[in-house]
Amino acid sequence: MEVLRLQNLQKSFGSVRALKSASFTLNEGEVVALLGDNGAGKSTLIKAISGVFPVDRGEIYVRGQKVSIRSTRDAMDLGIETIHQDTSLAPDLSIARNLFLGREPVNLKWLGVFAPLDLAKLRDAAAALLKRVGISKKLDADALVSTLSGGERQSIAISRAMQFAAKVIILDEPTNNLGVEETHGVLRFVKEVRAAGHSVLLITHNIHHVFQVADRIIVMRRGEIVAEQTVADTDLLTVESIITGADMSALLKETRAK
């Protein structure tokens, strides 16, 4: 079943056409990898979907409904959660406070921003969430995020997205700056997210990771989607050559022939 569909999205910054035209569909319980070199338009595309800035042209459909996304709040309300590289958590806040940042459970709701946090509910919900995603053994909901490792932080950010029943979770370079062990932890987590029925759009530089977790691959180059393939139907070398634009497999054949 289709969860997210983009149709002919376009975005320019002055005379730079960062996004010339992008259309693709994301299905339920699917991990789609978005690949491309620096400047290919990947981050422009995800920023448009996550509400950082509006697109110039094109339509976004969520579960078949045409939507307009004008702010990050709009995207969140539509069930689109984006997790950026290192910018998803506030290190000086506890895990519990981070998990509910922007959606804090409060008493006396009529007090608006001055409403008191429901601290008991905050802690219990955080502990329950950590337990559900299987990382409660090590982590205390009251611990500051600054005391966690990079992999633990990514896991917290991803579980936060799951918590709010996000239909689409966008992961922007989730394994950047992580060690081998932690990278595997995060990739395992992505599989769990898919198993729980969420759809994932994975932006990464690392093609090896893509082949471990993704169902489908979308490659962007110079602001356009240039290829869309299921992982089963392709291989690493082919994808690499599409990304760079050079026909690497032909090159390889040539070298071998010599």
Add this chain to the structure above:
Amino acid sequence: MPGAKRRSSLIRSPQFSSLVILIVLLVAFAVADANFLSPLNISNMMAFLPELGIIALGMTLLLTAGEFDLSVGAVFGLAPVVVMLLVQSGQVDIGVALLAGLLLCVAIGAINGLIVTKIGISSFLVTLSMLLVVRGAALYITQGFPLKSWDQPGFFVTLLAGSFNIGTFRFYTSLWWFITLSLLAIYVLHYAKLGNWISAIGSNRNAAVARGVPADAVKIWLFILTSVLAGLAGMISAFRISATSPVAGTGYELEVIAMVVVGGTALTGGRGTILGTIVGALMLRSIRNGIVLIGVPGLAYNIFVGVIILAMLILHALLQKNAARS
């Protein structure tokens, strides 16, 4: 043992070490000079404490959100000057004049906040410029002369600078302002939804924005709050001493920031503590008072204040390192 864990994290917290040092300082001053704890001296300290303390509360919230305000000392000077000029030259009712003074503070804070958030210039540069503009305005409109302040008894004098006795101690209503505002600030920063936002913005602005927190609006309101508290403190001070001067509050910005960081609030944002700020305000006040009492020459006393502040900051840094290692 969660209880023991909580206790040890409390002992390692910056406000706790500040509190210990405050107590050590108080004991040292009391031993060195018996007059330090006399009713008269305590009353004196308590008369002056709230005026800087009130500003420090706003500054704590602002610093926690990752910004700071160097124009508070100048606003402290300008606000009562404008009020008294309106009353004396403009024949405006005192209540209306006070309101106008506070609205001026709102405008100054809003300009600071809008330039910092919407144009994206660092708050150091924006509020440094604002310091010059505001101080210059106070000097120009008074032609550099001090003004006589409002001294007729009445509602506003009682509200801002009334005094009362508890035993042999004489306290001003400003102490109630400080206590009430402190409690409100503690509530907002540590228990309300807004406090969660303030800490998050200072800790990682992009993360907060990505979660739908209106970071710019929060910062603008905090600049306004800080400015209004500075103006309020200036009015309280002017009413208490029945005089207002265009140079009142000179250097207060640094003293206030010192109070806040000595209390354990991080200059880089994200970590703020109102209790720490109250301890910091008490500490700087008692240092200034104590070293005069024990006979440090007046001209040398900034040396002592500076050294003690540095020592405090070094201690916080060391504690922080220790905590990170464990």
